[in-house]
Structures are given as structure tokens and as C-alpha cells.
Amino acid sequence: MKQPRFTGLIESLPAVVPFVPPEALERNSGRPLRLRLGANESVFGASPRARKAMAEAAKRISWYGDPESFLLREKLAHIHGLRMENLSVGSGIDDLLGLVVRTFVETGTPVVTSLGAYPTFDYHVAGYGGKIHYVPYRNDHNDLEALAEMAQRVDARLVYLANPDNPTGTWYNAASLKEFLDRLPGGCLLILDEAYLEFVLQPDGPAVDAGDPRVICMRTFSKAHGMAGARIGYAIAAPQIVTAFDKVRNHFGVNLFGQVGALASLEDPEFIEQVHALVEHGRQDYYSLARELGLRAIPSSANFVALDLGSEAAALSLLKTLMERDVFVRRPGAPPLNRLIRVTVGTPAARTELRKLLHQLAAAKLIPSNDVQAGA
Amino acid sequence: MKQPRFTGLIESLPAVVPFVPPEALERNSGRPLRLRLGANESVFGASPRARKAMAEAAKRISWYGDPESFLLREKLAHIHGLRMENLSVGSGIDDLLGLVVRTFVETGTPVVTSLGAYPTFDYHVAGYGGKIHYVPYRNDHNDLEALAEMAQRVDARLVYLANPDNPTGTWYNAASLKEFLDRLPGGCLLILDEAYLEFVLQPDGPAVDAGDPRVICMRTFSKAHGMAGARIGYAIAAPQIVTAFDKVRNHFGVNLFGQVGALASLEDPEFIEQVHALVEHGRQDYYSLARELGLRAIPSSANFVALDLGSEAAALSLLKTLMERDVFVRRPGAPPLNRLIRVTVGTPAARTELRKLLHQLAAAKLIPSNDVQAGA
Numbered sequence: 001m002k003q004p005r006f007t008g009l010i011e012s013l014p015a016v017v018p019f020v021p022p023e024a025l026e027r028n029s030g031r032p033l034r035l036r037l038g039a040n041e042s043v044f045g046a047s048p049r050a051r052k053a054m055a056e057a058a059k060r061i062s063w064y065g066d067p068e069s070f071l072l073r074e075k076l077a078h079i080h081g082l083r084m085e086n087l088s089v090g091s092g093i094d095d096l097l098g099l100v101v102r103t104f105v106e107t108g109t110p111v112v113t114s115l116g117a118y119p120t121f122d123y124h125v126a127g128y129g130g131k132i133h134y135v136p137y138r139n140d141h142n143d144l145e146a147l148a149e150m151a152q153r154v155d156a157r158l159v160y161l162a163n164p165d166n167p168t169g170t171w172y173n174a175a176s177l178k179e180f181l182d183r184l185p186g187g188c189l190l191i192l193d194e195a196y197l198e199f200v201l202q203p204d205g206p207a208v209d210a211g212d213p214r215v216i217c218m219r220t221f222s223k224a225h226g227m228a229g230a231r232i233g234y235a236i237a238a239p240q241i242v243t244a245f246d247k248v249r250n251h252f253g254v255n256l257f258g259q260v261g262a263l264a265s266l267e268d269p270e271f272i273e274q275v276h277a278l279v280e281h282g283r284q285d286y287y288s289l290a291r292e293l294g295l296r297a298i299p300s301s302a303n304f305v306a307l308d309l310g311s312e313a314a315a316l317s318l319l320k321t322l323m324e325r326d327v328f329v330r331r332p333g334a335p336p337l338n339r340l341i342r343v344t345v346g347t348p349a350a351r352t353e354l355r356k357l358l359h360q361l362a363a364a365k366l367i368p369s370n371d372v373q374a375g376a
Numbered sequence: 377m378k379q380p381r382f383t384g385l386i387e388s389l390p391a392v393v394p395f396v397p398p399e400a401l402e403r404n405s406g407r408p409l410r411l412r413l414g415a416n417e418s419v420f421g422a423s424p425r426a427r428k429a430m431a432e433a434a435k436r437i438s439w440y441g442d443p444e445s446f447l448l449r450e451k452l453a454h455i456h457g458l459r460m461e462n463l464s465v466g467s468g469i470d471d472l473l474g475l476v477v478r479t480f481v482e483t484g485t486p487v488v489t490s491l492g493a494y495p496t497f498d499y500h501v502a503g504y505g506g507k508i509h510y511v512p513y514r515n516d517h518n519d520l521e522a523l524a525e526m527a528q529r530v531d532a533r534l535v536y537l538a539n540p541d542n543p544t545g546t547w548y549n550a551a552s553l554k555e556f557l558d559r560l561p562g563g564c565l566l567i568l569d570e571a572y573l574e575f576v577l578q579p580d581g582p583a584v585d586a587g588d589p590r591v592i593c594m595r596t597f598s599k600a601h602g603m604a605g606a607r608i609g610y611a612i613a614a615p616q617i618v619t620a621f622d623k624v625r626n627h628f629g630v631n632l633f634g635q636v637g638a639l640a641s642l643e644d645p646e647f648i649e650q651v652h653a654l655v656e657h658g659r660q661d662y663y664s665l666a667r668e669l670g671l672r673a674i675p676s677s678a679n680f681v682a683l684d685l686g687s688e689a690a691a692l693s694l695l696k697t698l699m700e701r702d703v704f705v706r707r708p709g710a711p712p713l714n715r716l717i718r719v720t721v722g723t724p725a726a727r728t729e730l731r732k733l734l735h736q737l738a739a740a741k742l743i744p745s746n747d748v749q750a751g752a
């Protein structure tokens with residue numbers, strides 16, 4: 001019998017799994033996780049208003065959600081001082097990244113990103129046959145100068161930048177971003193992934209002009225809004241890009257829970273302020289913990305902190321040790337970030353447990369300190 | 377300033393809207409709909425178990441859903457007597473149709489469908505540059521013989537068939553489908569859209585062998601399970617196809633509400649039986665109504681009934697009349713189906729209201745009867 005005939009691109013792609021989920025770790029070990037601090041989920045949950053709206057939506061869930069997400073886009077337009085035509089709602093940033101890549105990338109299209117940045121962008125580019133040009137991180141920051149140079153050199157159609165960055169937590173202010181944008185070649189679109197924007201300690205205003213046709217901003221309800229499981233996010237883009245999305249997007253792809261939850265959460269900005277303060281408290285806890293352990297922590301503008309283990313071997317070793325103890329954290333795979341362990345801000349109780357555990361491991365010489373290494 | 381550079385395919389696509397949603401109708405008219413009977417949503421809602429599970433999930437919605445949908449796939453494998461490797465979960469059939477088209481269709485790939493069948497398949501094929509070959513309906517049925525002939529003639533890589541059919545509600549039994557499958561050319565994959573399967577009055581067992589590599593079955597929780605707003609469905613396919621999906625699908629695309637709701641709903645088969653009985657009652661009501669009006673109703677195996685107005689002009693006229701009265705139903709656009717008005721089974725109260733309204737319209741000579749036309 002003849003086999004189904006996949007596209008040439010599909011045949012050429014490797015079978016990869018972008019992320020091993022915490023549930024798979026639990027299935028593999030046969031034990032529940034003790035600490036789930038690897039996916040940057042918000043341990044402070046969703047706004048009570050959003051939770052109530054979502055719980056009530058279960059009563060009318062036999063109806064499709066509005067494929068235009070009209071009420072949500074109307075609210076977002078008001079908040080951002082934009083037109084609704086600047087907004088496209090999707091099932092989280094992953095979905096929107098897939099959409100923007102599909103809209104701009106065909107076989108061989110050059111795109112630029114940092115080596116070790118959010119891998120789902122790379123995954124989508126591969127999935128549409130694009131050509132990724134990587135720029136190494138420098139001092140645990142996206143190297144804006146080198147990214148712009150690379151974009152010029154390869155005439156990139158897309159450049160991806162997470163700000164705040166994942167997995168480092170570093171951040172660029174508006175002036176730096178504006179300068180970066182001006183350095184990109186004409187006809188190059190910047191994908192500005194602002195998933196963690198609400199966690200910036202002292203934001204200095206919008207990094208780019210709303211609706212600037214050179215940029216597409218991505219925002220999510222998965223992080224500060226605490227609604228990762230509801231799968232909803234949005235893109236701010238020029239109307240011509242939103243119109244292009246409408247030509248191919250899955251119009252009925254966004255679920256009603258996410259729509260009503262997002263709308264309710266936007267009506268509770270005080271909750272997001274609380275989460276911001278709680279996350280900052282947690283980051284300070286992690287900085288203290290790092291100091292106690294003699295490790296460097298990268299100052300973070302996100303809801304996680306990257307601890308610098310000094311070497312790939314040390315980071316790998318700690319990751320393994322933590323996994324054996326049912327602690328879920330992440331280690332970036334690409335150098336020079338592969339010496340980092342990224343830990344999501346946990347609840348106060350989880351942070352206390354982590355502190356205790358890491359001190360035990362240090363006492364058992366299972367964590368090398370940067371102090372020691374600095375002297376080596 | 378240089379413009380963003382869309383792909384050639386995106387540039388070539390028209391700006392279309394696959395479906396105008398009921399919410400947009402309400403926004404356009406400035407009035408709420410009186411009867412929402414156009415999207416085949418289940419007026420009998422979701423299982424109480426599913427609603428409870430989804431409402432409770434709001435408490436832990438800050439966690440991502442499991443990208444492997446392991447528990448749901450495990451349950452589905454058990455129900456269908458399949459391996460988990462035969463199952464892929466997506467955000468409803470629309471999402472899965474996009475995925476299968478992406479996996480098999482590239483520029484110019486020939487595919488076959490009925491002219492006037494579910495348009496979202498066509499939408500995705502256009503969105504990936506495929507070439508659609510249409511086969512007209514015959515006697516309000518998908519013309520299996522002609523579909524197989526066309527597939528042979530153009531060496532189709534995909535054939536789409538909804539069974540029960542949308543928008544006619546007609547249905548083929550297992551023997552007919554098996555014969556159809558055997559007539560398709562080698563290397564042709566049949567997409568069997570079984571969104572409405574739970575509404576078949578006297579099903580005669582699985583139409584195809586589970587995991588037959590020539591078929592991909594699509595199922596949804598949007599219809600009988602009453603969870604359209606939760607966006608969840610699944611595909612049953614050969615493991616090599618599921619593996620191919622995993623190379624490009626949005627792994628974190630399915631929301632947690634949908635996952636827990638689907639699982640809970642599967643544990644309440646009695647509810648689905650009740651819905652089946654209620655829908656059958658509603659269909660009989662519509663058949664009676666059609667007889668009273670002197671219209672032909674197509675016997676339906678789905679949760680809607682197509683009324684035959686006899687001509688495109690008559691159907692268009694009735695659609696307009698109903699829309700002016702804030703009644704949302706659908707009229708297929710393609711001949712010969714464009715003489716039909718498709719009406720979702722409503723609640724008993726909604727059916728009573730519709731009956732009253734249609735009798736008023738008939739009395740005002742706003743509905744032509746087939747009886748009259750048969751004599752013309």
C-alpha cells in the first residue's frame with residue numbers, strides 16, 4: 001500500500017519536542033513534582049475577577065467564542081490607545097509566533113534571533129522552511145548591535161527579540177530599543193516578544209510607537225495575568241499585518257474562557273500590580289539565596305531568575321541533582337547560556353523549600369560557587 | 377519606508393472571512409439575536425460533570441495544560457481500542473484541518489472535496505497553496521463515486537468528506553464508506569470529518585478500521601459534547617501521521633479547560649445519549665414543521681436540519697427575512713445547495729418560537745412551499 005505523501009518540508013524536519021512538559025517529567029519518574037519552577041507560570045494565580053468570569057463561562061461553553069474577539073480587542077485598543085485594526089488575538093504567543101512566521105517566512109527566508117533565545121520561534125521558522133541566522137548572547141544580554149548587523153548582512157525579513165529576555169531576564173529600555181529598530185534594514189519586521197513586560201521594575205514607557213509598521217509586539221495573559229492554561233495572547237501590529245493574519249489564521253481558534261478571562265483580568269489592574277510586587281519580592285529572595293550560595297544571579301526583569309553556575313558541567317550537574325529530587329527548573333541548552341539554571345519565582349513556601357534544599361546541596365558539595373570558580 | 381515583505385502566497389490570497397459570526401450580526405444590527413440557530417452549537421449544553429471540571433480548572437489556570445494531552449489521549453485510546461500514538465489533540469477540528477493540510481499540501485497539491493462542503497477545509501487548502509478540485513453534490517449527498525473518480529483523475533493527496541455531512545445532514549453507512557475508501561487512489565488520504573457522528577440515528581459501527589493509514593478521522597467536543605467554546609477535538613490517524621503533526625503543531629495550543637472538560641465529558645456517556653435523544657426529538661419537530669409549511673426537509677443525521685426552499689432566490693429571500701427578524705440560520709452558498717436553509721436544532725422553546733414565526737411568514741406569503749413549486 002502506498003504511504004501518505006507528506007510535503008517535502010515535513011519529510012525533511014526532524015521529530016523534535018520543543019519542551020518536555022512537567023507532566024511528562026512526572027510520568028517518567030512516577031512521582032509528583034515537589035517544586036514546579038521551570039515554566040515561568042505565575043504562582044500567584046489569576047485575578048479573582050478573571051477566575052470568576054472563567055468559571056461562569058462554563059455555563060455557556062456550548063457557544064463558540066467570538067472569532068473576532070471584538071470585546072477584548074476593543075478593550076485592548078482603549079488601553080493601548082490603538083485602533084482595533086492594530087490588534088490580533090491568538091491562543092498565546094506561541095500561536096501568534098506561528099502565525100507571523102507563516103505570514104512572512106517561506107523556503108529559505110532569512111531571519112535573525114539570538115542563539116539560545118525562545119526556541120518556539122526557531123521551531124516555527126524551521127516548520128516553514130526559513131533560514132535562521134543566530135547571534136550569540138553577550139554578557140547575558142541580547143547583543144543588539146550584532147543582531148542589527150546580522151539583520152543587515154543577511155537582509156533579514158524578521159528579527160526576534162524577547163524584552164524582557166527569556167531565559168536571562170535581562171531587559172533593554174525604550175531608548176536602546178528605538179536605536180535598535182532604526183538600525184534594522186528596510187522591510188525587516190521586528191518581533192518584540194513582551195511576554196514578561198509586566199515584571200519590569202522601572203519601565204520607561206512604550207519601547208516603540210504603537211502601530212509602527214516595523215514592529216509587531218506580542219503580549220500574553222500567561223505570565224503576570226496568571227492564565228497560562230487559558231491560552232490567550234495578542235499581537236499589536238500595523239493594520240496591513242493584522243489583515244494578512246486574517247487571511248490564514250484559525251478564526252475560531254481562541255477559546256471563550258480565555259476571552260472572558262482576559263477581559264476580566266484587564267479590568268483588574270490592581271491585581272497585576274500586586275503580582276508585580278510579589279514577583280519582585282521573590283526575585284530579591286533569589287538574589288539573596290544566590291549570594292548565600294556564592295553564586296551570581298542575573299538581575300531579572302521577569303518572573304524568574306537565572307543563576308549562574310559558572311560552567312555547563314556545573315549547571316548540568318545541578319539540573320540533574322534537582323530533577324532527582326523532583327524539582328523542575330530549566331537549563332538553557334546553547335552556550336554561553338548553558339551555564340545558567342533558570343528558576344521561576346515560587347510562592348514564599350516554595351522559595352523557603354528551595355532555599356533549604358539548595359543549602360543542603362551546597363553543604364554536600366553538590367553546588368560549586370562562583371566565588372571558588374572566580375579564583376580558578 | 378519599505379513595507380513588510382509577506383510571502384508570495386500571503387500576498388496572493390484574498391482577504392476573506394470564512395464565517396460571519398453571530399456576534400458580528402448583532403453588532404451590525406445593534407440588536408441581540410432572537411434565535412441563534414446558525415452555528416450548530418448544542419443548545420443542550422455540556423455535561424454537568426464537564427461544566428464542573430471546567431469551572432474548577434479556573435482555580436489552577438495559571439498552569440499550562442499538558443502539551444501531550446496525555447490523560448485525554450489515554451482515555452480516548454481506551455474508548456476507541458487504539459494506541460495513544462494514533463491520537464492527536466487539537467483546538468477543535470478547524471485547528472486539526474489546518475494541521476493536516478499543512479502536513480500534506482504544498483503549492484499546487486491536488487485535493488478533492490464536494491462543492492459546498494465545510495468551507496474551512498477549502499480555506500486551509502488555499503492558505504497552503506493547494507489546488508482544490510470540486511465535485512458537485514448529488515441528491516443532497518456527497519457523490520462518493522464522483523469523488524473517488526476525481527481523486528483518481530487528479531491523483532489527489534487528500535480527499536475531504538464530512539460524515540454526517542454538513543450542511544445537508546445526510547450520512548453514509550460503514551459499507552458505503554469502506555467501498556469509497558477502496559476506490560481512492562494509492563497514497564491518497566481521506567479526511568473523514570465526523571463532527572456530527574454522535575447524532576446518527578442508527579450507526580452501524582466504525583466506518584473504517586481504527587488506525588487505517590488511508591484515513592484520518594476527526595472528532596470534536598464542540599457538537600454533542602456541547603463544548604464549542606472550549607475548543608477541543610482530536611484526530612485518529614496512523615502513528616506516522618501523528619508523528620508528522622508533532623513536527624509542526626503548536627504543542628501548547630490546547631487549553632486546560634478543554635482538556636479537563638473533554639475528559640470529564642467522556643466519563644458521562646449517558647449525557648451524550650440524552651443529547652442524542654433530545655436532538656432526534658428536535659429533528660422530528662423540524663420535519664413536522666417543514667410538512668406543515670409544504671417544504672421538503674432533508675432527513676438529517678446531525679444536530680441541524682436543512683430545509684429545501686426549492687430555489688436560490690427563495691432561500692435567499694427567507695434568509696433575509698429571518699435576519700431582519702434577528703434569527704440566525706445559514707444558507708449554503710454553492711449550487712445546488714444554495715436553495716437550502718440550515719437550521720440548528722434549538723431548545724423546545726426556541727423551536728416553538730421558530731414554528732410560530734415561520735407560520736406567520738408563510739401566512740404573509742413570505743415562504744414559498746415546495747408543493748407549489750413542484751406543480752410549476
